[in-house]
Amino acid sequence: MPSFISCGLAVIEVSIGASAVYLDYCLERMEVYRRPDRQVSALIDTGADATVIDLDVLETLCLASYDVRRVQDFNGGTQEYPVYVVRLQVRTKSGEVIFDDANFEVVGAPLKSDSYQAILGMDVLHAFTLKFHRQTGFVEIAPTVR
């Protein structure tokens, strides 16, 4: 069953939470990780090599970066941003999971948009079939048929 949303921009909902490797680390230290997963709007960017999450979202999840990556956006300017590992899930509106990676690498950056808090790059989009209805602004997602 395909899904979803949007109002002009190609945006879908995704779930972001602590990675499996971080949860294992907490468990070994007998610490309970209490931050709930965040549901955020994500812009579909077929011109993006990687997935970017707003730094405010990553901060609420209390995650720490382990690397940096130089990013060039559409303006051509480049800047370094921190890299995190998260759990990233994408579901259709009917609840079917079409992407679930418990240790997924993302770049953290200040996105400052009212419309989305994440940018989904081709590292995620390869798992979907996407249909964008220009007149209604709706985006449909479905698992890629292999």
Next chain:
Amino acid sequence: MSAPSHLSHELAAFMQQRPDLLTEHGVGKFALFIGGMFKGAFADRVEALKKGYAQGGAGHFLVRKITEKDELVHLASPITSVR
């Protein structure tokens, strides 16, 4: 935004040792640095992260893929748009 300051020692050590890492481990492995010290090269990123958490703790280690040049991420959208 510049690189997180908490990784400055690790990043400096990686850059300094990159030629040796390339020679000894080749392209594609994941190097782990804690406190500016090289702790090992791993075939899998998650294995390197596990070791980093275990030995350094969250926020105190660098895991970087060994490459000849730094990878550049391209976006077709703006990083910062107007609210």
